[in-house]
Amino acid sequence: MTTIPTTPPDTDTDTMDVESVFWEARPELAAVRQYARAAMASPWAVLGCVLARVALSVPPVVVLPPLGNDSSAVASLNLFVGLVAPSGVGKGVATRAAEGFLSIPPGGGRLIVERPLGSGEGMAHVFTDQDESGEDVPALHSVWFDVPEVDTLTALVGRKASTLASEVRKMFTGEGLGFQNADATRRKIVPAHSYRAALVAGVQPRKAGPLLDDAAGGTPQRFLWMPATDPGAPDVLPPAPEPLSWCSPVLATHAGRAPLHVAGSIKAELQAERRARLREELTDDNGQQSLVRLKVAALLALLAGRTDVTETDWHLGDYVMGVSDRTRQRMREALHADAQQAVRERAEARAAFDEHQDHAAVQRTASKILARLTSEPAPASGIRSGLGKNLRDYFEAATDELIRRGLVIRTDDEYRGQTRVMLHRRG
Structure with a gap:
């Protein structure tokens, strides 16, 4: 059996070699890479979109099993994918390539409809239809939420009183959606695990x-x-x-929930992590990452036509998560570099402003010194003390400027046994 690497490589050369091991681990993965490169798209971006389409094609009764003994604590296969690249790379090419790559015959999977992301209240509407009596029923389609630019998502989430962020997070785990409303036409309640969704966003690193x-x-x-x-x-x-x-291994005619079978060693690892979080032995913010990894492993199994998640699926999922982690870290590094550059630019702008201000202050000080001088030498200390407090710091620079321009002469004399500096106008 091919050994799947579990950590990202250290160099670009290693990256090519190790990635080849991943892509050649299964024929469908090799086909994804070849199809993506034939379309001049990123294999990783196409894989992310293929996994999203697999999730959307599987009925919502297919769930991830609970970690504990509560049979209701299942998790959804709903998937969020961020396609990360600078402007102009063409992230839409990956979504089109994924659609062309995965050929699903009629009846082989759920209908996929594409919708823009709107409000939290409106989200529930896309997951409901009405029966002949006018009652709301779960829709028979799955929804691909397309977000071409990530700033659209952040703008929607950032609106005052927006409920979108909380609804999006609930959608990830398949929780119930919707809100109670006195107006029955606006009241849409979507039961938990009755819908299937994917959110795919184009992400420019410096806007993330x-x-x-x-x-x-x-x-x-x-x-x-x-x-x-x-x-x-x-x-x-x-x-x-x-x-x-490809066809979904589980069809919509399946009665009741259909939990995927997850290998015991995988469940034990996830249970150990969950136990550590319960005991506050693990306190980072990455609790959802293990669930994303499990979703990836499960979707790789489904792509292979299986409903059992094996250790090999888990290891493949771990490598995919390594790519994801590295991509997110690179976004953070790009944002940090931008922040550092902004700090430098502000400092340079401030220095230029201060230099301009200092130059202007020197010129004002020089004008005042010149106005106080005559052809008769006068003590420099007296001229300085006659200036305003805000100009005294510029006295030496202003005096040097006047001497350099040939307008003032500086001499030394002695007064009461002490040497003093005298200034007077030239000629």
């Missing part, structure tokens, strides 16, 4: 600050961050492979 800053709320930890760039892009495009013919 507000989203990454919401670590306390847990929003960035819920995302799978995939680079939309490809340092290993070949000079010669490979031929595009045939689309992958």
Whole structure:
């Protein structure tokens, strides 16, 4: 069995070699990479979008099993993906490539509809239909929430009294959505695990600050961050492979919930982490990351046509999370570099302003000194004390300037046994 690396490589050369081990671990992964490069898209971005489409194609009855003995504490496969690249790279190419790669025959998966992200109140409406009697029922479609630019998401979340952030976080785990309202036409309640959703956002690293800053709320930890760039892009495009013919292993006709089978060793690892958090032995903000990893592992299993999540799926998911972590760290480094540059620019601007202010103050001081001098020598100390307090610090510089310009002469004499500096106008 191929050994899957569990940590990101240290160098770009190692990156190419280790990534090849990942992509060649399974035929469908190799096909994703080839299809992406044939489309001149990032393999990681295409993989993230393929996993999102797999999640959307599987009915919402398919859930991740609970860690404890509470059979109701299941988790959803709903997935959030951030496609990270500078402006102009073309993150939309990855979403189109993923759609072309995954070929799902009629009846092989749920209908996927694309919707923009709006308000928290409006979100529930896209997951409900009405039956013949006019009653709300769960929609038969899955929803791909498309956010082309991350600042759209942060603007929506940042609106005063916005409920979007909390609804988005609930959507990630498949919790119930909606709000009570006196107006029945506006009252939409979506039961937990009755819907399927994916949120895919294009992210320019230098615009991701507000989203990454919401670590306390847990929003960035819920995302799978995939680079939309490809340092290993070949000079010669490979031929595009045939689309992958795929059907959901569980169809919508399945009665009741269908928890995926997760290997005992995986559950034991997750339980140990959960126990450490309960005991406050682990207090970081990355509690959601293990759930994202489990979702990735489960979606890789489903992509392979299985409903059991194996240790190999778990290791593959760990490598994907390593890519995600590294991508998020690079965003933070870009934001930090921008912040440092902004500090330098402010300091330079302040220094230039101060220099301008100092120059103006020297000129004002020189004018006042010149106005007080005659052709008769006068003590420099007396001239200085006659200036305002705010100009005395500039006396030496102003005097030097006047002497350099040939307007003032400085001499020394002795008064009561002490040497003193005298100034007078030239000629």
